[in-house]
Amino acid sequence: MSAPRPSEPSPRWRLTVAQTGAIAVGFLTAGAGVAVGHADVVVMGLPLLALAAWAWDRRPHAASGRQATDASPAAPLDVQLTADRAAREHSIGYRVRLETPPGVEAVQLRVLELGVRPRLHVLAASPARPIDVRGRVPAPHSGPQRVVAVDLRLVAAGSALITDVAAPVAVDRTVDPAFTPIGALPLPPRLTGLTGSHDSSRPGDGGDFHDIDRFRPGDRLRRIDWKATARLAREPGELYVRRTRAQADATVFVVIDSADDVGENVDTWAHFDPLNSGTTSLDIARAAASAIAAGYIRQGDRVALADLAVPGRVALPGAGARHLDRLLRAIAATRPSGALRATRRPPLVTQGAAVYLLSTFLDDHPAASALQFAATGHRVIAVDVLPPARTNELTVERRIAHRLVVMDRDNRLTALRGGGVEVLAWGLEQDDPARDAALLALARPGHPSARPAAVSR
Template structure:
């Protein structure tokens, strides 16, 4: 598992200092005592209030004047007035390391840190500081999911003048990472109804060079002499000089599009569907979709086919079909960066794909949007494979009402699958409950030539 840095850099700013609540109360008491002494003419009352005011003035005069002192920069850091937050560029054992470095400026005596791991687990730290001696706060964050994630978020408050002065809460600042999903390129490759390429690794239906046997045909001008089948000529020739050649199928490449539905991201724990919890949710639909999409893209590009990518929830996120290792790297980065959009954008049109392409639509199919896209693409002649990425549900903690609601949602989902099957769309289940052997068997069944391939004329 690897990560790619995505950080939100902020410029250092001057902290705003203010008196603490206790010190503010002392100023109020001292002011009232001094005022009462002046009005009443009692010098002893004035003397009681003056020390409190003098201490507040002394503390205010000693406040730090400079906001400089950010620590040395690390991989994709995010800076604040006194600290640098950074995350390691690699993940090990399913976790990510982070570091918060505090480099104190003169006059700052302590800092209060609040570190949010994965945005939901706060950890508070109170650190005593000494100028010229940076302090590191380190930790590890579990990495239960792939894709874009806010690894750690930090806000802080500075303390000076013996605790008499504090700043407003600064931040938040943090580090984002794109965690690459784990995947294995698929070996069994279903093909589109029509192979449009003129060269590649698959046998098309048109005659040409390089493929399996196509047919026997009378010799025509332009045919190569080495293709003459003398046994067939002796058996089939009826006229003197009549020759027969052995024709093979031409090789062609396939065009494949991986379409991911980012409209929602729900996990194994159904109780977290309404309020997402990155730890309690378990594997999510987008976790499975990123892994499946990467495996599909790598499998086809590896043998020379052209692969494109589209996001059903964000129509502008499109990668045109292409091939080669650089194009595969681009595809994998785009697939890994897929994040839930929460709601679909205004466009209701299915993604534009190359004519005659094979389209994989990876979705949970909890709503009608991916179904309508699949039906539209199938109606225009594309071969469509609906990939179900919904993980097996965990219902142990659900109330009776929620169990009934979940059952209704699953019934609607089954109806959508019936519509897809009725339109001739293939269904592939790619969830955490299926073993790799079961998935390979399903892909192999889809890769069998169930429909004749339609070749194209030169």
């Protein structure tokens, strides 16, 4: 994976600050000698001017047709991500390769890792030996991120000439979240499919026992229950059949609130720091959304994806391995949108679907959307993705402010429970016994939100 330098005008050579100062001193010395009439003073300033002229004459030229220009020769810069083991080492390798043109004596490379760690390399240049710089960048978060950005400056004529800093070459990468598909699947109040792996209330084939009823046209002869017929028949020729439940699939909407991304370190909430923030809310949301989508699709259900903060970011309900791959790519590509509250709108949800709303619930909009979904008859599970807070480094004022924010958030979660929304806390670990037990309780048929399922034709 490489990022070649885009075509752009080559930077021009210019004298360094020291060389410009030497020219100024030379002119002042020579002028002062002329003014006072001392030739020896004039001669003292001439070497500085001669050195600047010699350096400028030795500048490398960029060929343009038959003529040479004052622009620097092109320096092809190639940045690649090397084969890494990010899943095990939580890091990404990179390689910077630069072929220096003739006349260039040194190269200043500035490598910016994750946008927060600058590294400056001053390397000797040789046309016969390309410059090769390697390194590794920690990958503490999932999702899209800028791994490395590299810019350069060429040096020539004994460090008397330099170029302006060229436009940076950046390499981005989307890191897939680590997840384990959930096994317990809470079902919506109403199953909307005609085939699937869940028992519905509609009589049909493939499911558990439903009831015993009179034989009707269309019933299969092998379904006749002769013992029930002998016990219940009141007229000659009256037959009774054993009916089973039809199997159906569920429709699930996974709704992610990408308006903000806050980490364990509360001190980084205002200014995000990828190295010191710890696990963030979107890290947890990506893992949770992937686990929910994979769990339902592997059971044959249909899953849709929506973004609460970006109305146009929607994946329609679907099933199958290809649809799961599309969902996982879309989930991994979710980034903080920073959308204003006025621009966020709850997505349109298929009738009878279950809704998983993943949010930190630090403001009123996601809670209001969850209550709106519940009021329209959907089974809503609010997944709390706020990581546990670290407040040791906070000042007293910030600690009080954080406590007030948490109190408002607790009030919203209490209001959600009172409005018929189930709240599920999603922790940092992939295998969380408490979360699995909570999902298992939500998936039980006797749960208040799991009303008897019915299939809409």
